[in-house]
Every structure is written in C-alpha cells, then in structure tokens.
Amino acid sequence: QVQLVESGGGLVQAGGSLRLSCAASGRTFSSYAMGMGWFRQAPGKEREFVATINWSGVITYYADSVKGRFTISRDNAKNTVYLQMNSLKPEDTAVYYCAARSTVAAGTSPAIYDYWGQGTQVTVSS
Numbered sequence: 001q002v003q004l005v006e007s008g009g010g011l012v013q014a015g016g017s018l019r020l021s022c023a024a025s026g027r028t029f030s031s032y033a034m035g036m037g038w039f040r041q042a043p044g045k046e047r048e049f050v051a052t053i054n055w056s057g058v059i060t061y062y063a064d065s066v067k068g069r070f071t072i073s074r075d076n077a078k079n080t081v082y083l084q085m086n087s088l089k090p091e092d093t094a095v096y097y098c099a100a101r102s103t104v105a106a107g108t109s110p111a112i113y114d115y116w117g118q119g120t121q122v123t124v125s126s
Contacts, residue, residue: 001026001115002024002025002026002034002100002114002115003024003025003026003115004022004023004024004098004099004100004115004116004117005022005023005025005117005118006020006021006022006096006097006098006117006118006119006120007020007021007022007023007120008020008021008120009096009120009121009122010121010122010123011123011124011125012088012122012123012124012125013124013125014088014089014090014124014125014126015087015088016088016124017084017085017086017087017088018085018088018122019082019083019084019085020038020082020083020085020096020098020120020122021080021081021082022036022038022080022081022082022083022098022117023078023079023080024079024080024081024100025079033055033103033104034055034100034101034102034103034104035052035053035054035055035100035101035103035104035105035106035107036052036053036072036074036081036098036099036100036101036106037049037050037051037052037053037098037099037100037101037106037107037108037110037113038050038051038052038072038081038083038096038097038098038099039096039097039099039110040092040094040095040096040097040122041094041095041097041119042093042094042095045094047097047110048063049063049108049109049110050062050063050066050070050083050096051063051066051070051071051072051083052072052106052107052108053072053073053074053081053106054104054105054106055076055104055105056104057073057074057076059105059106060072060106061106061108065091066085066092069085069086069087069088070083070084070085070086071083071084071086072084081098083096085122088122088124089124090124090125090126091124092122092124093122093123093124094121094122095119095120095121095122096119096120096121096122097116097117097118097119098116098117099113099115099116099117100113100114100115101113101114101115102114
C-alpha cells in the first residue's frame with residue numbers, strides 16, 4: 001500500500017504562484033518505480049488531468065490548460081512529487097489530487113492510477 005498526502009494548497013490572487021507537494025509513505029515509489037500524476041476537480045465538474053511524470057522524471061505531460069505555467073517534478077530520495085503552479089488563474093480553482101500508479105510510466109487517465117491522496121484546495125481569486 002502507498003499513502004499519499006498533499007500539501008501546499010491555499011488562497012492566492014490571480015497571477016500568483018503556489019507549490020503543491022505530495023509525500024508518499026508505505027511502499028516507496030522510488031523502490032517500486034511508480035508513475036505519478038496530479039489531477040484536479042472543480043465543483044460540479046469531473047476530475048481532470050493536470051500533469052504526470054514517469055519514474056525517472058525524464059518524461060512529463062501536461063494538460064493544454066496548464067502547459068507553460070505548471071511544472072511537475074519529483075525527488076525520489078524524499079518520496080515526494082511537486083507541482084509548481086505559476087501565473088495562476090481563477091479557473092485553476094479546484095481540489096488538487098496526487099495519484100500514483102504501480103508502473104514506471106506516466107499516464108493521463110485517472111482510471112489507471114492505483115493510489116490517491118485526499119486532495120488539497122487551491123483557490124485563485126480574481
């Protein structure tokens with residue numbers, strides 16, 4: 001089992017920045033080569049893909065809506081994945097979830113992830 005705990009959410013003005021962290025415990029993803037992802041869900045909307053990274057950190061993919069503004073990274077020694085969010089917009093407001101999958105590859109579909117965190121709220125005011 002893997003436990004994921006997100007942190008770093010909060011209230012920020014449009015144009016501001018936040019860095020989300022996702023700390024993994026239990027079966028460490030560095031040992032078991034887990035791909036990781038960030039997803040978000042706004043009120044009344046389905047959960048949507050934001051960013052993903054493979055085990056080595058070399059391969060990343062982003063949703064078009066965040067490309068050029070968000071950066072996903074990982075530190076396997078610390079069992080942590082990050083999401084640096086710059087130039088935030090009100091439409092980025094959502095609960096952000098970290099997810100892990102039991103394979104080396106990155107992935108954009110929430111259905112392929114095995115473990116999920118509890119989420120952290122990000123609110124961007126205009």
